[in-house]
Amino acid sequence: GQSLEQPSEVTAVEGAIVQINCTYQTSGFYGLSWYQQHDGGAPTFLSYNGLDGLEETGRFSSFLSRSDSYGYLLLQELQMKDSASYFCASNSNYQLIWGAGTKLIIKP
Amino acid sequence: EAQVTQNPRYLITVTGKKLTVTCSQNMNHEYMSWYRQDPGLGLRQIYYSMNVEVTDKGDVPEGYKVSRKEKRNFPLILESPSPNQTSLYFCASSHDYRQKDEKLFFGSGTQLSVL
Numbered sequence: 001g002q003s004l005e006q007p008s009e010v011t012a013v014e015g016a017i018v019q020i021n022c023t024y025q026t027s028g029f030y031g032l033s034w035y036q037q038h039d040g041g042a043p044t045f046l047s048y049n050g051l052d053g054l055e056e057t058g059r060f061s062s063f064l065s066r067s068d069s070y071g072y073l074l075l076q077e078l079q080m081k082d083s084a085s086y087f088c089a090s091n092s093n094y095q096l097i098w099g100a101g102t103k104l105i106i107k108p
Numbered sequence: 109e110a111q112v113t114q115n116p117r118y119l120i121t122v123t124g125k126k127l128t129v130t131c132s133q134n135m136n137h138e139y140m141s142w143y144r145q146d147p148g149l150g151l152r153q154i155y156y157s158m159n160v161e162v163t164d165k166g167d168v169p170e171g172y173k174v175s176r177k178e179k180r181n182f183p184l185i186l187e188s189p190s191p192n193q194t195s196l197y198f199c200a201s202s203h204d205y206r207q208k209d210e211k212l213f214f215g216s217g218t219q220l221s222v223l
Contacts, residue, residue, distance in 0.1 A: 095156070
């Protein structure tokens with residue numbers, strides 16, 4: 001079957017760096033997306049990796065290794081507003097297959 | 109303002125009473141999709157549409173219907189709702205999902221409770 005695995009919860013301190021991992025097992029894979037969702041809100045797009053390597057967008061970076069079926073989202077200089085759930089999603093055959101999400105808890 | 113509009117935001121109904129959740133986008137997007145979100149399960153796709161009059165089943169289509177008569181609208185219909193359809197529903201759209209790096213734009217969600 002097709003699946004994406006990510007930790008259910010990660011805790012970090014304000015100002016620190018945190019990495020959220022995602023491993024996938026999907027067919028017809030052509031890229032990995034990351035979305036952010038605040039409590040009570042809608043998911044919003046953060047980044048997409050179609051090729052191996054690191055993509056940087058401000059404080060957020062995302063990495064993909066196709067050979068390892070693995071990716072991660074890196075958040076730097078954590079702010080309280082980054083407290084949210086983060087979802088990885090596999091772009092495969094005109095669909096997005098979603099991970100169950102990682103709740104990021106940030107402590108002052 | 110470019111957006112995906114879902115209505116209603118909250119809905120409480122009873123088993124068996126037909127309901128429709130509306131979704132409209134003003135971005136001229138070809139691709140639209142419905143998801144349900146349940147705790148611990150992430151987002152699961154119900155139906156999607158690649159263009160007008162073209163719809164297809166996602167991972168959890170049972171108990172749902174959709175139609176795409178116009179490009180901007182993609183309503184979700186529950187003909188006979190049951191308590192296991194209590195969930196948070198999201199409509200989403202993107203310009204053209206054949207482009208592999210397309211990002212989805214989501215509506216604000218509909219929290220449905222079926223009693």
